[in-house]
Amino acid sequence: MDRPFEHPGFLWEDRSPDGSYDVVIVGAGGHGLATAYYLAALHGVTSVAVLERGWLAGGNMARNTTIIRSNYLWDESAAIYEHSLKLWEGLEEELGYDVLFSRRGVLNLAHSLPDVREGVRRVNANRLNGVDAEWLTPDEIRKLVPILDTSDAPRFPVLGGTFQPRGGIAKHDHVAWAFARGAHARGVHLIQNCEVTGFRRAPDGSVTGVETSRGTIGAGRVALCAAGHTSVLAAKLGIPLPLQSHPLQALVSELLEPVLDTVVMSNAVHVYVSQAHKGELVMGAGIDAFNGYGQRGSFHVIEHQIAAAVELFPIFARAHVLRTWGGIVDVSPDASPILGLTPVGNVLINCGWGTGGFKATPGAGHVYADTIAHGRPHPLAEPFALERFTTGALIDEHGAAAVAH
């Protein structure tokens, strides 16, 4: 007789480490898994291990608000995020797995004249870069999101907004599982409970392997993909990084009837909200100010974002918060990622995605895999090299990326 709650088949195998691999990826979050998948699928590099300190996709991949968009101001950012969005559009076919990618549109609200000017400028910049973008008036916003208070009543009334119809959300767990499944099927080893504690160095300083809680593992190349913990690993290698790790909190409400079919973000009153497929309102806002590795933040940050949400959506006032949590985001000085080679031989980094890494999951994995396989930056990664902090060629998305960081 069938048991009613029989465990479904496993999508991937939890491996013990072999002695050495061509490529060791540190961190089995979304970016690490996507990188492993594309290394195997596109570059024929199948001697790959993804090492994970905890459990697969249990860090920021399990804690983000799953918003996907590419409406960034600067050319370099628009290029890499649009590359990622295009991969999202074909991801379910590519991976043969449903990731519940829902192109419901992302609306970024403007509440002041500077917001309006920034928004219109960003719409024009996006269009020049082939990114879909529209400027919506308050009347158009009222039709798109009827529950949003577009009257003159709020302290900061809605004066307009930018809209990216191709943006949306996806189911983060499914994304991780789909990449893990695809990587496993191509021979990648996924190794959990395996913390990297040090690096094995050759006399010339280049890295030849990693010391882990499960023994030494040789590596042709080591690709860091550890988000908020990147600085901890880089410190062991003596690589100074311009990163600061901060708590970033999010919350969900109880399950509600469908009331919101668009992702709404407001920089000025500072909240972003979508309604997940299951029915809960998913909200987030800014980082906690202090550095922190505790995966939790201060409650006044939650209070502030709920105040913003209730101001924008009066009907949310009687919804109950079900759960709040925090992740650790690695924020760079220009709010742009760092992706490429490092001063240490055989070591590559992908970090600094800060508060916006989820949307980049396929794009970062695709570009990073190419960078690892060829030992040189992918053209889309070239502007995001660590050297930009020395040359001064920053990609300043602080205040330019449609949302505060």
Place this chain on the structure above:
Amino acid sequence: MLLIPCPWCGDRPETEFRYGGQAGITFPAEPESLDDAAWAGYLFMRDNPKGWFAERWVHAAGCRRWFGVTRHTVTNEILPEAPE
């Protein structure tokens, strides 16, 4: 919410403060003699430890004075002075 020990006002809630990041970052004595890498180090590179961190806060909604504490970035335990 953190309870932060202001040396002049005592323990006060975090909302009264603004964060100042890593302590001990001083303006270079001879900035014109720095090469690009050293200037990047001063401007951008910061310690980001998982553990004890010497940092600065300003009591913005109180006495408005700057001070340093040592905080553990995992447990948020705060020592008024540097450990060891």
